[in-house]
Each structure stands twice: as C-alpha cells, then as structure tokens.
Amino acid sequence: MSKKVDLDWGALGFSYIKTDFRYISRYKDGKWDDGQLVEDNNLTISEASTSLHYGQQCFEGLKAYRTKDGGIQLFRPDQNAKRMIDSCNRIMMPEFPVDRFIDACVQVVKANEHFVPPYGTGATLYLRPFIIGVGDNLGVKPAPEFIFSVFAVPVGPYFKGGMAPVNFTISEFDRAAPYGTGAAKVGGNYAGSLLAHEKAVERGFADCIYLDPATHTKIEEVGAANFFGITKNNEFITPKSPSILPSITKYSLMHIAENYLKMNVIERDCEIAKIDEFIEAGACGTAAVITPIGGIDYKGNMTVFHSETEVGPVTKKLYDTLCGIQSGDVEAPEGWIVKVQ
Known part of the structure; x- marks a missing residue:
C-alpha cells in the first residue's frame, strides 16, 4: 500500500470514518458531467433541494475486499448499479450508467487503497454510492439538477459480535x-x-x-x-x-x-x-x-x-x-x- 493509516482493523464497527477521496458527478441540462475525485466530504446544495423536502434520493451499498495476495476486488458492482437505476426510475431521477457507476467505485477504491483493510481481519471497505435531487425547487416535482457521489469507509461487522446468533x-x-x-x-x-x-x-x-x-x-x-x-x-x-x-x-x-x-x-x-x-x-x-x-x-x-x-x-x-x-x-x-x- 502506498500509504498507511493508524486503525485497529479488528476493532472496527459500522460507523463513519472520513477517508481521503470521494467521487462526484453533477447532472444539469439533461446530462451528467465527466465526474471527478474530490477531497472535500461536505456538499453544498440549495435549501430548496427536493432531496431535503420530498425525499428524492436513493443510495447503494457495496464493498471492496482485500485478497490473500494483496489484491483488491469488488463483488457484483453491476448489480448495485442496476438496482440504483431501478430506484431512480421509481422516484423520477436520471439513471447513472452501469459502466460509469463501476468506474466511479473503482476510482474511489484506488484513491483510498490504504483504507482497504488487510486480508483476514474480517473488515472491508464499504462503498456508499448515492444520488440526490438538488437545485432551486419548491413544488412537488422532480429536481432540476442531481448529484451522484460515492464515498468509502472501512468497516467491521454491522451487528456487534459479527457472525453470532x-x-x-x-x-x-x-x-x-x-x-x-x-x-x-x-x-x-x-x-x-x-x-x-x-x-x-x-x-x-x-x-x-x-x-x-x-x-x-x-x-x-x-x-x-x-x-x-x-x-x-x-x-x-x-x-x-x-x-x-x-x-x-x-x-x-x-x-x-x-x-x-x-x-x-x-x-x-x-x-x-x-x-x-x-x-x-x-x-x-x-x-x-x-x-x-x-x-x-x-x-x-x-x-x-x-x-x-x-x-x-x-x-x-x-x-x-x-x-x-x-x-x-x-x-x-x-x-x-x-x-x-
């Protein structure tokens, strides 16, 4: 790994830890921009955004895994991308293409490689892609603009105790x-x-x-x-x-x-x-x-x-x-x- 982080991998829970980079792409005038990695983990959006008032937003969850030989792999990211498209269609948000979704996840993992837990620790790098409706809007209707983003967090078991009844x-x-x-x-x-x-x-x-x-x-x-x-x-x-x-x-x-x-x-x-x-x-x-x-x-x-x-x-x-x-x-x-x- 190019960098090291001071984390007790075996003691990780399922909670937020700020990592170095996240991916962001904006939708405006009928198309998504090229997207980029950014360091800022804060979003500035209009107070009238539909995501804030009418719940026009969706998200996904997937993980990156460290293998025994030190490699890193994603598990079925295409399925997350397709499910996000289904969610977007249900609440009238623009689809984010499958190939771009996978590429965004790969970019985020590579940029935060040092946060991918070592093989055998039971911990993983959790990815959270999401889309939110933003822009100036007051009536109950789809947003004029949207943000797609992916951030990453190293995590342990969701329930305390891990694989225990x-x-x-x-x-x-x-x-x-x-x-x-x-x-x-x-x-x-x-x-x-x-x-x-x-x-x-x-x-x-x-x-x-x-x-x-x-x-x-x-x-x-x-x-x-x-x-x-x-x-x-x-x-x-x-x-x-x-x-x-x-x-x-x-x-x-x-x-x-x-x-x-x-x-x-x-x-x-x-x-x-x-x-x-x-x-x-x-x-x-x-x-x-x-x-x-x-x-x-x-x-x-x-x-x-x-x-x-x-x-x-x-x-x-x-x-x-x-x-x-x-x-x-x-x-x-x-x-x-x-x-x-």
Missing part, C-alpha cells in the same frame, strides 16, 4: 406500503424504520422483523436486511414480495445454496404462524453479510431455531462460501468479481 422481535410498524417504494433503496424506507428499530433495541433485541403491510401475516424483511430460513428438508427459503428490497446478497446466497451446497431454493411466502418449519434462519445484506437469527419473538412467544448461541451448520457453510468468493478464496461464478488492481 442474535434475537429479533416482530414489529407492529410497517416498513413499506403495498405497491409503494419498498423495492427501491430510497431513504424514506429507512427513516420510517428508525423508531421501530429503537423500540426493538429497548426491549433487548438486535432489531425488528417486518411483516407484509397488507395482511401482517408474512415475514418480509429483517430490519435493513433480507430474511432466509433453512428447513429440515435441505431447502433454502426466502420471502417473495413486491415490497421487499431485492438484496444482491440474498440472490447471491440463493445461487450459492443451489449450485455450491446443492440445496432446493424457493422464493415464497414465509408465514409468521409457521416459522417453526425452519431449523435455521438468518438476515442477509451487504452490511450484515449473514447474521444468524437465534430466535424470533412474536406476541411474547420466542421461537428458537438452531441455537441462540451457536451458528447453524448450513448458515455457516453459506457464510464461508460467500465470504470465500468475496475475498478470492473460493472460485466465483463468471462476472461476479471486478478486480480493482
């Missing part, structure tokens, strides 16, 4: 509305989850689980992550709903479960009344990777899966295979890895 409780709140923006990665979905998360933590849980907004009978998401369950019949089950964010990690795990672990993979309803069909369960996402679910509290009754203290064997295999692919120790499916250097 934690308990969740069913929330009385809805994460998204039927036919709303649940499948888009927009800030409003997360703002609405803050109170539900706080109430769950106050009760001693890691986070809450949201049921479907229409009937409140089916599991949809686990906090800011997707849900999966493992049955005694060697099935990988995950909810299917138009209001669930399509997790890149979840779809990667579905591929791994089917092609690496030879499991039967099914997307279908996961009824809360039938969660005892699962012998293991977990939450998955870019930030969480895989967080084993020890138990789920529903109306005062706790359903425990494999264990509240030990990771289930299938969940462990899924985790090891996914992390192995991301860090270059396991052969990846074609197109999943982008080498940074």
